[in-house]
Amino acid sequence: MANRKVALQRYCRTQSGWRRLRVDVAKKARGWSEKIKVPAGQSILEHGEYQLRWHEGNRACFKPVGRDLQDAIIARDNQIDTLAAERAAAAAGRELVPENPGRVYLPLAREKFLEKKRLVDRDKETVTQYENLTAEFLEVVKKKYADELEEVDLLRFCDALRKRGCEERTVKNYYSAIASFLFSCGIDHKVVVAKENRPKKDDPLPVEYELEEVQAFLAACNSESHALAFETFLKTGCREQELAFLEWTDVNGNAGTITVHGSKRLTLIVDGKPKEFHFRTKTRKPREIPIEPVLWDKLKTWREHNPGTRFVFGTSTDLPNGHFLDAVKRTAHRAGLNCGKCPSCIEKNECEHWNVKNWRSTFATWSLRRGVDIRTVQQLLGHTKIEMTAKYLTPLKGKKAQDGLGAVFTDLNGTK
Numbered sequence: 001m002a003n004r005k006v007a008l009q010r011y012c013r014t015q016s017g018w019r020r021l022r023v024d025v026a027k028k029a030r031g032w033s034e035k036i037k038v039p040a041g042q043s044i045l046e047h048g049e050y051q052l053r054w055h056e057g058n059r060a061c062f063k064p065v066g067r068d069l070q071d072a073i074i075a076r077d078n079q080i081d082t083l084a085a086e087r088a089a090a091a092a093g094r095e096l097v098p099e100n101p102g103r104v105y106l107p108l109a110r111e112k113f114l115e116k117k118r119l120v121d122r123d124k125e126t127v128t129q130y131e132n133l134t135a136e137f138l139e140v141v142k143k144k145y146a147d148e149l150e151e152v153d154l155l156r157f158c159d160a161l162r163k164r165g166c167e168e169r170t171v172k173n174y175y176s177a178i179a180s181f182l183f184s185c186g187i188d189h190k191v192v193v194a195k196e197n198r199p200k201k202d203d204p205l206p207v208e209y210e211l212e213e214v215q216a217f218l219a220a221c222n223s224e225s226h227a228l229a230f231e232t233f234l235k236t237g238c239r240e241q242e243l244a245f246l247e248w249t250d251v252n253g254n255a256g257t258i259t260v261h262g263s264k265r266l267t268l269i270v271d272g273k274p275k276e277f278h279f280r281t282k283t284r285k286p287r288e289i290p291i292e293p294v295l296w297d298k299l300k301t302w303r304e305h306n307p308g309t310r311f312v313f314g315t316s317t318d319l320p321n322g323h324f325l326d327a328v329k330r331t332a333h334r335a336g337l338n339c340g341k342c343p344s345c346i347e348k349n350e351c352e353h354w355n356v357k358n359w360r361s362t363f364a365t366w367s368l369r370r371g372v373d374i375r376t377v378q379q380l381l382g383h384t385k386i387e388m389t390a391k392y393l394t395p396l397k398g399k400k401a402q403d404g405l406g407a408v409f410t411d412l413n414g415t416k
Helices: 069-091 106-119 124-141 151-163 168-184 211-220 224-236 240-244 293-305 324-334 343-348 357-369 374-381 386-390 398-408
Strands: 007-014 017-028 031-036 046-056 059-064 257-260 263-270 273-280 287-290
Touching: 007 031, 007 069, 017 046, 031 069, 046 069, 046 124, 059 106, 106 124, 106 168, 124 151, 124 168, 151 168, 211 224, 211 324, 224 240, 224 293, 224 324, 224 357, 240 273, 240 324, 287 374, 357 374, 374 386
Parallel strands: none
Antiparallel strands: 007 017, 007 046, 017 031, 046 059, 257 287, 263 273
8 A cells, every 4th residue: 555645764863863764664474574764874773663754735744653563554554544534525625523532642642742842942852852752651551542541551661661771760750751741641640640659769869079089080181171171060060061061251250250051052063064052951040150269270271272262171173072971981990980889880991970960969068068058059059949959968977977076076075
């Protein structure tokens, strides 16, 4: 039942990112086979869902149809029939009555949900994560309509996440994303899933690097750029993307501060072609962060050595730097700071203890412990609620706690 007006595609990840690729199918003795048309010089790194593509006027329409090839072929043929019926009804001047009026069809609801995410100016990476996560959810539950969903469906989805190695914190975050999708379908997950059955986020105390660890790490940095970047992480509490997009125009020499913008949309030249870069902070609000004198002197010297650059810690081609995590892992290994116990250490020599997020938590913990009031730290971190900052009020342990109590009770103990 060939009809070139409805194309079968597959969403796949290649070296250039997630792309919709054309699929040709052929009937075999025991089912169907597929051939995915991959662009020259590319290869498929990960297979995603099948999608249908057709045009209504000049507008391209897309419809997700799961990950099973035979189901996708059936959906394609049904879509061809639906379009033919719509054209016949329009030619006869009649309205085509839907098969299940009033019911929320989950694949279509997913398409609308993703389109809304794109329209509210979500970054491409976030939308892609929603695409993959909702596709996985529908594949696990195998339900077509929202009113068919039961508590066991959401529990089965969480179980599938755990079986593929997701930590409980990740399961909780993914469950929340699916709850957002279901809310757009008119379903409140709190009504469907009992409170005691919902995934609970394990929220351990924030990681704090020791002073000796920080000194060893900075000494092991193999470039001036990396050493200065991680010292800036430590002394400002910036998030990774905030520092990656930091421009020299955001550095205020007179006030001795840097400005973290709530969002940035930049068009930069990459390989001779314009490319759009975009990021947003979690709160979407700008903030000013003071720079302590020693760091300020180092930044001024760094600027003198790099007078023509746009980004403070950009790449060699002066683009936003997205490789801080790689630098953290390599430097920690070089400094002999890997714990040697976590699975990542054993398999890749990349310690889970060392990442960009922990530099921010170290900044927060050190600031609070050394007397900076919690409201100021909240403002510097860009938190909307003080409870978010309060989690960095971590207790001292062992000898540090003993030394701290000794200092507190010096006068009481009669040392005068």
